Amino acid sequence: MQIIENNLIKEKVYIEKLENGMTLMCIPKKGISKKYIIIGVNYGSNDNKFEVDGQKIEIPEGVAHYLEHKMFEQENGRNSLDVLSSLGVNANAFTTNDLTAYLFGCTDNFYEAMDELFDYVQSPYFTDENVEKERGIIRQEIQMYKDEPQTEVYMNALRAMYKNIALRDDIAGTVESIEKIDKDTLYKCYNNFYTPENMTVVVSGDFVPEEIFKEIKSRIKTDKKVMTAKKIKEKEPEEINQEKIETKMDISTPIFIIGYKDKVPDKEIVKRHISVEILLEIMVGNSSELYKELYEGGLIHYELGTNYEFSADYAFCMIQGQTCDVETVTKRVKEKIDEIIKNGISEEEFDRIKKKIYGFYVRDFDSVETVANTFLIDHLKGINAFDYFEEFLSLTKEYVEKVGREVFDSENMILSVVNPK
Amino acid sequence: MQQIDFKLNNEIKVHLIKNDKYKTDLLALFLTVPLQRENITKNALIPIVLKRGCNKLKTQNEINEKLEEMYGAVFDAGLDKTGDNLIIKFYLESINDNFLPGDNQNIEKAIELITNIVFEPLIENGSFIKEFVDSEKNNLKVIIESKKDNKDRYALDRCINSIYGDNGYGLSKLGYIEDFESIDEKNLYQEYLKLIKNSKIDFFISGNFDEEKISIKVKSLENNSLLNNREEIFKKNDFREEKKEKTDEIKEIKEKMDVTQGKLVIGLDILPNNLGDYRFIAAMYNTILGDGANSKLFQNVREKAGLAYTAKSNYIIQKNNIFIRCGIEIDNYNKAVDIIKEQLEDIKNGNFSDDDIENGKKYIVSGIKSIYEEQDTEIIFSYGQEISPIPVTPEEYKDRIKKVTKEQIVEFAQNICINTIYFITDKNI
Structure with missing residues (x-):
């Protein structure tokens, strides 16, 4: 044992x-x-x-x-x-x-x-x-x-x-x-x-x-x-399938997802996962400049949701929200991401966001359900939930910035929108 | 678990729930006021305006950065209807110091932050900040308009509204867009002062802490002059006073919307009966009818007839109602309603087994035992007793459930009747 x-x-x-x-x-x-x-x-x-x-x-x-x-x-x-x-x-x-x-x-x-x-x-x-x-x-x-x-x-x-x-x-x-x-x-x-x-x-x-x-x-x-x-694994190209899918439903305000298709990482997947989580917080999280701009400008009404998902067959990240002006919001998100990727992140925000994410990992250990589910899902991915704490300590700002350049490539960006009828 | 309750000299009731099971400390500040049409929209706006900034941290950004510094503490505000009361809820969850590097005093910081946000708002010339109020009106408008996006929830709200109309429990907790025009930063602040003065205020602190230190910290609220001379006008919801009258005809309402699946909600009334404190009998009735995999609705609507994926019911203690909810194929409307009516008749006629009763009891008792396993559930249960005219402990609750008999359930069932059938469909049927 x-x-x-x-x-x-x-x-x-x-x-x-x-x-x-x-x-x-x-x-x-x-x-x-x-x-x-x-x-x-x-x-x-x-x-x-x-x-x-x-x-x-x-x-x-x-x-x-x-x-x-x-x-x-x-x-x-x-x-x-x-x-x-x-x-x-x-x-x-x-x-x-x-x-x-x-x-x-x-x-x-x-x-x-x-x-x-x-x-x-x-x-x-x-x-x-x-x-x-x-x-x-x-x-x-x-x-x-x-x-x-x-x-x-x-x-x-x-x-x-x-x-x-x-x-x-x-x-x-x-x-x-x-x-x-x-x-x-x-x-x-x-x-x-x-x-x-x-x-x-x-x-x-x-x-x-x-x-x-x-x-x-x-x-x-x-x-x-x-x-x-x-x-039998289907061959999946690294490129996206199509840039945009728009549909209509009986809703009041449009909802959207901006997605980045990531290549399936063969190593350091945990470090990559943490890095993307930190970057997403810095880019669009509720203490970010962009969130302030969009929220105070009346373009979004609550925080944007973000996630990074991966397995042996896929890896992608998503930013989602609700807005009456999809065009402006998605344009600003993309500009901001490109800017952060180009200019890098500050030590101050890196440290602050690291603390935030650490707190989220600790929370997962509070309920027997979440802790068991997390260990199961991570085991099937070939990792262990404790790895996150280990990798966390050694993670540097430079590493996170490097991951950012790989993942947030505008060539791999897609947009999905559901509009009101 | 150990709970200590005490009142501050300004009538705020503090509940210290101490235990070492969790890695987080959870603070909950609940403001309870009667649900009233004239101020519901203002009450819905107040928490989201408060979130925008307080006297110490003047912008949302400063608040969010502070939360992040506290290892990702989470602050949230929300609204809930409980019977004829509106509860404005503020939560702050932070990581307990035992699981953090260094000495952080996270819970002390958390108490300071949540009380700052709720009781020390940012004020300019005796009113809220105009910019905050205007932009939150815009946000709330979008959220109100989005209610119909979740068709399942929308159907339930419509059914409740058709029973109670535009007052008390029938009101929308999010308020009404038509009120916005008359709301400004001045009168919203006045409403806030009224809320602080007249609401019942409960402050729950759950986690692993030194109660003496925490009590001193909380007592500093006694120095806040906004909280002087408070007079609570809150009224406990008494289910015994909620007397329903038998309606001659079942209201049947069909609303056309663009849906793939029909959303069916049936609102049941619990008419007056001679069973005394029947809350436990009602809970057993509801479980046998529609709570869990052994219930009649799950077994007959879903498993036997294959008509639905979800088929369940909820018991609303304060209002003497039970709401049945199913998502069904639109063309199966009549079939589903007939099967549901059969289940109600079955319980009336005693067509359920001793096993059904035993299963129901185990189901409820196991739910009660789980109360102590989640901080939020523990707080909600404790708060539920706080506003109940006849409070019970979880132990008493379990004992009362175990004593319910088949005869009582059958007798209770005689006084159940359908008030409204609400159906969201995409065509005339």
Whole structure:
């Protein structure tokens, strides 16, 4: 068992890799009565093409998400979500572009609920009938997102950046694509991806790591390695797909996203991530000159949102907001970014923003849910949440400026706008 | 967890919630006033004008830089309706010194900052700064207009408004654009003085701190002359006085908007009954009806009929209402309404099992136990009891829930009736 410790925030993570390939992680939280567990499968909505025994397989959009919905169905006619709810635990599941996760949090009945969780994730039961029944529910989930302007502007930003990879597609698929999903599709994906080596279990709460790992191991059905299908990665060019996508919805004021497509970094990804976060704060954060100018000029009405996302297949950053004058705001944002990239940043703001971001990292360690989710997601990216604290200390202003020149290249900039009808 | 409550000589109530579970310290300053049409827009403007600058830090930029210096402390202001009261909320969350390099005195700085912003505003010639007020009117206008962008939330607001009209709980907490013309920096400041004088003020401090030091720090508020001679006009919301009358006809309202999915909201009235303090029975009724995966709405509207992805209900204690919300295929409107009505009838007829009751109890009790696991939830629960006519501790709440019987739920169900069905659709149906 590997133990990694962080003295600054006084936390430890215990990691064990099992013979079957599965990874277990525990972040103990003494004195907290809430316990949380999440099983992450390294299989998400982006993984629509794969290879099994030399044979290429292509599946419709939305299978990973459909599978997540159907995993709760059990052969004895029970639905595991109902069983977990009956135990008074807060159970859920979610699918992202990169992973599928099954989880629950509770104050009581943790071990009974864990029986159910490991049981349902390891025993799929799909029939024509139960797969059919879910279609209406998922259709409504898709329709719900269609009425959300934020989803529209975000998905169009991704479509403007990416030509080929499935990041372009809605995680839940489309009303049309889910029609093509049947029980065979679901079994095919389950059998090829829900393998021990593709799974990571993370727990956080008042646990003794050795003991909780023993409990987890006793619930794992196979101790052997199982072949996992090879994901086929689409080739994605470094260039953007198109500069601008504009659509209309029934809204009052336009919303926009300015995106920068970054090349997938092969090293120092954590340092890059922190650097971009610092730069975004300095460029458009709520103590920036530009924020002051736009806010006081009545062009924006609250702070601009920013984020940097990355995996082994993509990396991008986004700046989003609401404004009645998209043209002026986006022009000013772009000018300001170019100016900062050209002139560099000041020591004073670098130090101040570093403190701010440090505070945000510390916050993530307050809830058992956030801490476990963060460790899971970072593990699948091949990093560890503590890396952020380590890298933080050694980060220099010059390094951040160098990253800025690479990421904020106007050639890689896109704009997505949703206008009122 | 240890909570110490005391009052300052200006009637501000301080609640020190001490524990060492978190890495953050959370301050919450709540100003509670009755919801009134004549000053709702001004009350909505006041917090966002205060955010723009105070006597010590004169611009938003200075405030934001100060927050950043405090290792990314987060300040926010918001509005909430609780029954017939409006709560103006200010929050400041900062990292506890134990998790920071050096000696920062972060919580002391935080107390100073939040009280400066709320109680020592920037004033010029006896009024707020004109520029701040004008630009915040412009911002609030955009935010009010954006309400319809979130169709799901909009549908709920419309349903509530159709039940209560333009007063009390039916008011929009964000105020009304037509009021803007008559609001200026002078009369807004006068309204602020009234707010400070007449609101109930609660100051929550949650985290790991030395209570003596913090008490002294907070007591410095007693020297603020703005807070002299305060007289709270706040009234506790008493659910027992909220007497609904049975309406003869169900109001059915369909509003046409550009939507892909229909948004259905059904507002239920809880009519007077003979069950005494029935809040716990109502909570159980609501859980069996529509809270969680075992509820009748989730099981029947979603799982069996496959009509919706979301199907849930919320119990509004102070107003004796339950609101059901679903997103459905527009053509399935009648089908969904019929299934929902069947669920209401089912509970009336006792068509639910002992398991349903047990599951409901576990669900609520587990929620109550989680109160102590989140700083904000802990504060909100504590504040909820502060403004309740019959306060309960989490322990009492759990005990009362455990004692609810099937007979009580069935009896309670006899006095539930539909007031309004609100549907947002893209066509005439």
